[in-house]
Amino acid sequence: MDNSPEQLDNQKPELEREQAKLEEQLIGVNRKLIEARRKLGQIHNSRISGSSVFPAEVLAIIFETLHQSQNLDPIRKHAEENITPRIRSAQQWGSPEHWKLPATNVGHWAEVVVSHVCHKWRVIALQTPSLWAVFSTSQDAAWNAGIISETKRLRTYLWRSGKHDLKLYFRFRRVAQPPTEADGTFWTLVKGLLNLALGHIERWKHFTLFAPRQDSGVWDVALTLRRAMARLRAPKLERLIVMLSPSTLAMGQLNIEGGGWDAQVLLGDGGQSLADPCPSLKHLKLDRVSLVGLRPPLRHITELILDYGVTPIDANPPFLIDWSVLITEILRLPNLEAFSLCDELMQLDTYPGGGAHWAEYGVDMPKLKHLRLTKLGNALWDASQVYSSLHFLIRYITAPQLETLTLYGFNMLSAPWGLEPRDWLEPSYVFPSLHSLSLVEFRVMNHPRTCAVFRRLAKMTSNARTLLLSYGSHPPRSFDSVISMLLQDEPWTNGQILRGNSLGEGSDGG
Secondary structure: OOOOHHHHHHHHHHHHHHHHHHHHHHHHHHHHHHHHHHHHHHHHHHOOOOOOOOOHHHHHHHHHHHHHHOOOOOOHHHHHHOOOHHHHHHHHHHOOHHHOOOOOOOOOOHHHHHOOOOHHHHHHHHOOHHHHOEEEOOHHHHOHHHHHHHHHHHHHHHHHOOOOOEEEEEEOOOOOOOOOOOHHHHHHHHHHHHHHHHOOHHHEEEEEEEEOOOOOOHHHHHHHHHHHHOOOOOOOOOEEEEEEOOHHHHOOOOOOOOOOOHHHEOOHHHHOOOOOOOOOOOEEEEOOOOOOOOEOOOOOOOEEEEOOOOOOOOOOOOOOEOHHHHHHHHOOOOOOOEEEEEHHHEOHHHOOOOOOOHHHHOEEOOOOOEEEEEOOOOOOOOHHHHOOHHHHHHHHEEOOOOOEEEEEOOEEOOOHHHOOHHHHHOOOOOOOOOOEEEEEOOEEOOOHHHHHHHHHHHHHOOOOOEEEEEOOOOOOHHHHHHHHHHHHOOOOOOOEEEEOOOOOOOEEEO
């Protein structure tokens, strides 16, 4: 065979023609293969199977049940990072459902999965608005690109959900951005996402905003939310949770002129209308940041959680609740069934004076079923441990329907009002419906007055069938011995004592 350059050069055009012919044949084969796959998919989707014979209405019910079984609240993962097994155990025993850790986010959305199975399922899924009426940000919402993607997804959900009531859960925790992206871009994108949601506020049923990371951009988001909600109404809103970064307060942008309790209330139409901006609101959870400027009216509330939020504790908090406000405007809410309060939210110098002013400070909470009081400060000798919600509870509160009581972090070092031990024991009140008492990180000083206060608490809760003692770390020996001594007096004669690690593991009959 002649392989001379002249001969090879003559063969080149013929080889190129053959190559083009083969490429054309390959294109044709690919077309046939694609068509065969398409027809095979149609045959597969049209075959009679156990699920495809179901009527569309039945499949829609199945899809909705699957959708409701997934948990979309974005707070759980963060909460687990800051909770000990002992506190988790205390929540399991001593708290109602809404105080337990919220449900975790999911990796795949049921509505998306079922809409990608086959043509029939997709049509049904797209024609079922309730599947698209629940929106929770994904874990990728910590990046600029993630927020852009979530905004597109929210827009799709809002369109597909039609006029259905909305349940929205937003979690924002910005991570370090690439050097080419400006720091402020992330929160600008977040504001765009929230403004999109605010455009449908009349359909809100649940709304959760969780932005715990210390970041100066959070305040701008909070301010945007306040300005919008102050002139809008949410007539269907039943559940509101707002937990924000303390850096929001540091920026000073949310502080309302006058700083009083009434100045913080959100009012629809900028306060020009007397109409209630959220007449259906029953469940509310706020922290020390969202209490400043983002608090809705409370008149219809049945479950109220006033949390401290992200620690550490502020040395100079910009806003605290007066005790007079707590007594008259919160504890006396007519429909309150569940209440959780962190003592660090209270203005210490407004604590009620005297210990026997029943007419002025006595509070009857006729519908209250669940109560949790929390003290976060770690200092053993602290004035807030004396002038605490615990002492007020023991002295002034009656609740005939109270079922569960959780007390966390209290050190009974002394007692307010200068009362003698006998004054704490009489008059006495017993919670008649109480069945569960949880004492978490609870300590008592060996002193006649504090022991009398503890016995008063024991008498008030003597109907409890279950008592949980829980400690995340071993308390000082003096506190351990005092509680052990008091338990020997069998104050809870009808109870079962579940002892934490400081008193021995396991449970013993009381």
